[in-house]
Amino acid sequence: xARGVVRGHAGAGRISDAVxxxxxxxxxxxxxxxxxxxxxxxxxxxxxxLAGGDHGPSRHLPPLDTAPPALTPTGLxxxxxxxxx
Amino acid sequence: VDGVTVxxxxxxxxxxxxxxxxxxxxxxxxxxxxxxxxRDDPIAVRAAYIGMGLVVSYVVVPLALAALxxxxxxxxxxxxxxxxxxxxxxxxxxxxxxTAVLLVxxxxxxxxxxxxxxxxxxxxxxxxxxxxxxHSIAGLGVLLLITWLNVYKPxxxxxxxxxxxxxxxxxxxxxxxxxxxxxxxxxxxRKEESSAS
Numbered sequence: 001x002a003r004g005v006v007r008g009h010a011g012a013g014r015i016s017d018a019v020x021x022x023x024x025x026x027x028x029x030x031x032x033x034x035x036x037x038x039x040x041x042x043x044x045x046x047x048x049x050l051a052g053g054d055h056g057p058s059r060h061l062p063p064l065d066t067a068p069p070a071l072t073p074t075g076l077x078x079x080x081x082x083x084x085x
Numbered sequence: 086v087d088g089v090t091v092x093x094x095x096x097x098x099x100x101x102x103x104x105x106x107x108x109x110x111x112x113x114x115x116x117x118x119x120x121x122x123x124r125d126d127p128i129a130v131r132a133a134y135i136g137m138g139l140v141v142s143y144v145v146v147p148l149a150l151a152a153l154x155x156x157x158x159x160x161x162x163x164x165x166x167x168x169x170x171x172x173x174x175x176x177x178x179x180x181x182x183x184t185a186v187l188l189v190x191x192x193x194x195x196x197x198x199x200x201x202x203x204x205x206x207x208x209x210x211x212x213x214x215x216x217x218x219x220h221s222i223a224g225l226g227v228l229l230l231i232t233w234l235n236v237y238k239p240x241x242x243x244x245x246x247x248x249x250x251x252x253x254x255x256x257x258x259x260x261x262x263x264x265x266x267x268x269x270x271x272x273x274x275r276k277e278e279s280s281a282s
Contacts, residue, residue: 022247027241030171 093162099157104235107148108228113142115221122216127208131201134214138198141191149184156180169246172234179234183227190220 119131156177159165168174178256197214200206242250 022244023244027171027239027240028239030175034177 088230090138090186095157096155096159096162100152100159101180103148103151103155104232107145108225108232110140110144110148110243111225111228114145115218115225118216118218121214122218122280124271127211130211131206134198134201134211138195138216146187146191149180153180153184159227166246166249168243169249170238171241171243174243175274176231176234183224183231190217193217196201202256238262 117137121130124130135282165173
């Protein structure tokens with residue numbers, strides 16, 4: 001692709017990039033990142049399917065009858081450790 | 086230095102502080118997470134879960150929101166824009182994704198902390214709680230990738246950015262006497278021409 005390159009446009013060094021006559025192709029590093037994201041996404045879906053749709057530590061938690069207790073960074077509750085709701 | 090420049094620099098300082106702080110807080114969280122995943126001592130594990138709840142709710146989440154907010158503000162306030170350059174766009178998407186996962190995980194982490202803080206929770210139940218190690222390692226990896234993008238700013242304009250630049254270029258060319266070059270380059274060229282003659 002023939003490109004007419006004019007540098008110095010907008011006066012901001014690299015921010016200006018090149019002004020080209022035709023739309024520049026997607027950079028290779030963007031394509032590689034996209035491919036990596038696709039592979040990770042597929043792996044995630046595969047793990048979710050194998051784990052039965054549940055992942056993470058929340059699967060170990062007992063179901064909550066009430067709303068999660070509020071965190072208090074300085075408050076000490078009845079248990080002496082806080083988070084007593 | 087005008088008021089706008091001062092405001093931009095202040096915004097940049099807050100953005101850098103919150104972004105680096107976010108990464109540091111995740112590293113501290115990761116240390117506690119490793120304790121829950123590897124140690125057998127119930128006191129250490131209980132304390133680690135409680136620490137994780139505090140670190141996430143009072144350090145990681147506020148810093149993440151501050152980094153996201155200031156990042157968007159800086160992009161909009163400068164020529165970089167939000168959607169013009171691939172590195173800005175990808176940084177934005179990664180930050181949005183990391184923040185979304187963080188906000189979802191925060192409730193789970195707070196529940197883990199609440200269960201660990203309850204003294205009626207037995208040692209066996211404590212060991213069965215699991216850890217968030219995979220999430221915190223992946224989160225730290227994403228933050229490192231965002232940092233790399235922001236430091237190296239790899240070249241490449243999005244189709245939107247390219248068309249906006251073309252528009253601006255055409256607008257500048259239609260102005261009489263405007264070469265589209267910055268003032269310092271015009272001045273340098275003038276000096277070169279005068280010295281040559």
